[in-house]
Amino acid sequence: MNLALAESTQEKVPSVLEDILKRISSDEKSTNLKQTDIFLVLLIVLLSENGFFLVADNQADTIEPQCLQLIDNKHLSKWKISTGVYELSFVLGGFSDSLIKLMLCPLGISSLINVVISDISPEVYSVCFPVSRYVVDPEASTIPMMFNDLKHLSDTFKTRIITPLKSTLLNHYGYSSASLVGLPEELIINILLYLPISNIINVAKTCRKLSLLLNNECFWHKLFLRDISSTKVSLTDCQEYKTLYRDMYTWQENSRNRVRCRTGSFCDYLNVCEYYSFPTNNPMWNVMF
Incomplete structure (x- = not known):
């Protein structure tokens, strides 16, 4: 041709x-x-x-x-x-x-x-x-x-x-390719562990193979050890690491948000409220407005 x-x-x-x-x-x-x-x-x-x-x-x-x-x-x-x-x-x-x-x-x-x-x-x-x-x-x-x-x-x-x-x-057949999905699963996981959680979630949406791979509890266990550094939860007491990661990550983000509200300016507070979509029934809502 x-x-x-x-x-x-x-x-x-x-x-x-x-x-x-x-x-x-x-x-x-x-x-x-x-x-x-x-x-x-x-x-x-x-x-x-x-x-x-x-x-x-x-x-x-x-x-x-x-x-x-x-x-x-x-x-x-x-x-x-x-x-x-x-x-x-x-x-x-x-x-x-x-x-x-x-x-x-x-x-x-x-x-x-x-x-x-x-x-x-x-x-x-x-x-x-x-x-x-x-x-x-x-x-x-x-x-x-x-x-x-x-x-x-x-x-x-x-x-x-x-x-x-x-x-x-x-x-x-045991060969790698230029495509991400063509790499061995262990290598894909090691690459994705360098990404923030938001990017990992986006990658999981791209195709069925990656979605199934990233639903593996071993992968979420590694993410938990990487991102949830200060927690009293014993890893051996819980097998559903994806659910545990989500709950603890949300708790950590909410804690950081409260710190920003206490130490930041009024504009910082408004930005945080907008980003996290605070409900109007939040006790701080009436105080600030």
Whole structure:
């Protein structure tokens, strides 16, 4: 591929993409290509650019990236099941034992993509795309003019599908990756222990894997030892360290707040009240106002 999909313009697209579409549209049995068919070809090219091989019939029969132009209407028909959903299989180069299933489900003007590595993880990687944003005119006079904003498609698909897939596969086989979720769990925990609690909570919201990892009681035990320095609570008496951390951290912040109110200026007090959202029935409310 002499041109990446993300670098496409209305004058030029990757040659492999152009070859596939020309081959399909010139087939005698071909009808007018639908947006979803063209969008599926875009996904195949994107995965190919990132090291994934399309599986033709079985795991031993893969279509190499340089041979994608062999794709024709026969393949498109085979991948489309009776419900209108497309089902394809891929393998990542060097990891041919792990089959990756991709399903493209048309939903009106959008399409939902679900990807799963069934023999490694039950997690489903999903993203929904408005197909017409990228395939704007299936009947355009030239193939490049069919498309628009392919850089956005490429970047989003890499972020939501390709990077998590690679990270999961590499982590499963004992390799690290450039992605945070691709690192060993022990290393992720050690990195996160350098962050303040507010950032840790934000990290836990980013994906299911990190959320599950950061709900581990051993992790919260370490946070408790790090942040709750002055407490009379015996750690051996409590196993729910996340709940204990929350309660003690809140108590410490409230204590610091009371100190600020006693020693600070009136403006400091107002700032603290605003930050901590003091209720209007607080005894100090009527005194100050």
